[in-house]
Amino acid sequence: MATYATTSPYRNTPVWGPFLDIWKGIVFPSDVSDALYQIDPPYNLRPDLLAYDMYQDSNLWWLFAVRNPNTLVDPLFDFVAPTIIYVPSMSVVKATLGL
Numbered sequence: 311m312a313t314y315a316t317t318s319p320y321r322n323t324p325v326w327g328p329f330l331d332i333w334k335g336i337v338f339p340s341d342v343s344d345a346l347y348q349i350d351p352p353y354n355l356r357p358d359l360l361a362y363d364m365y366q367d368s369n370l371w372w373l374f375a376v377r378n379p380n381t382l383v384d385p386l387f388d389f390v391a392p393t394i395i396y397v398p399s400m401s402v403v404k405a406t407l408g409l
Contacts, residue, residue, distance in 0.1 A: 316407055319372045338377045338406055343399035351391045365403060373398060 314321045324331040353360045357371040365373075375385035378395045382388045403409065 315369070316409060317367060317369045319376070321407075336376060336406065338373060338398050338402065340396070341398065341402050343402060344377070344396045345399065347395055347397045349389060349391045349393045349395065354390050355386055357385060357389045364397065365400060370403065373403065 313325070314323070319336060322334040322336060324334075349360070357374050358368040361370040361373065362368040372385065374389065374395055374397065375382045377398055381393060381395055398406075
């Protein structure tokens, strides 16, 4: 059985041969340490760049979509300035992902 990286949105989803089972998503609960962030123009359509600047890991780009499902319905094309999103703190990310 294949496994995914700790930072992958598929890490909790079982794999059966070449197929993924039903996706078991990761929930990022709201926390008092979450910051409101207005997406700046340099990050238009680039959640990976913001993830790298905030968490030093561009693979965590999907956190923004999971934490803001009503704002970022399409995680790439809705990621534009001046959209305001919640950004989980590094301590919440580490606790939730077990980093």
